[in-house]
Amino acid sequence: MTPTDPAADPAPADDSVLLRTEGRAAYIVLNRPRALNALTHAMVRRIDQALAAWEHDPAVETVVLTGAGERGLCAGGDIRAIYDDARTGGSASADFWRDEYHLNARIARYPKPYVAVMDGIVMGGGVGVSAHGGVRVVTERSRIAMPETGIGFVPDVGGTYLLGLAPGELGTHLALTGQQLGARDALLCGLADHFVPSDRLPRLVADLASDPVREVLARYVAEAPPGVLGEQRAWIDACYTAHGVEEIVDRLQNHGAQAAKEAAETLHTKSPTALKVTLSSLRRARQLGPLERVLEQEYRVSCAALASADLVEGIRAQVVDKDRDPRWSPAGLADVTDDDVARYFAPLGARELALAADRSPQEVPW
Incomplete structure (x- = not known):
């Protein structure tokens, strides 16, 4: 243990994040396997504190993120906690997002190799602690x-x-439908960098304690199995360039590809308000520049969603009661007005996230 090693803390708040250093590497293990390693506020803070300490520790050359258990790295934030907070009009979720988005920005700018092992399920907040990293590894189970x-x-x-x-419009398709990506498609979409078969992960993770990242990757990286999005680019690009969500759905329904029609059916099950706000958020993000400015926008949107009926109803239907029958309000796309969407982007005044930095992502030498 090094003197600045946060793993040396004799009494951490809990064991939901395991920290250790070994050789040239520092290891972060998300350790809530029964909850698919879903992130809590305490976990976010502990990870951030560890990264801050290791950033200035000359003994740490590489940081490695993994998840406990066999099911996945991280299924996202603690949705049930957000549900309880939203129902009571609390501010705990906004406080959580503030620290979480700061962590996402730290990871994206981290000056040392940050190796995220994106094995199994990686969703929502799990993407936030992995896909902004400099070295992102996927497997056939991703x-x-x-x-x-x-x-x-x-x-x-x-x-x-x-x-x-x-x-193209692959990101729009994924943002609106929530479609899951396998390894090849994650590589295609820029959410991952390398494919490593899952049975090689233990050796890869262990070798990072003794050898540089580039050398270790060369031993274990392989060709990813086929994906599906590459062959679907034509209809995805043709349909998702439409002006609004209604037109996107219309194009999908009338396209000859069966997968396009299935995407339209998927969109009919989603929150109409969330679909329209997501499309606007994504298109605005492309014009904002660095990640920090996008995170500021997302914070406004998330805080607005916390006060919406659809967030409570959606979590109720999918997670609490599990009847899979959400009653969205408004119920149809045509009933969601431009003013409804604009409210999600309203400035927060003194509550703004204030992360923005006018600089491009750093070049990494490793």
């Missing part, structure tokens, strides 16, 4: 998604920034 529109929410944690950079 299932990556931003499924927020299905609970009346909007992609956050820098998700609109990442999806806005995907080729």
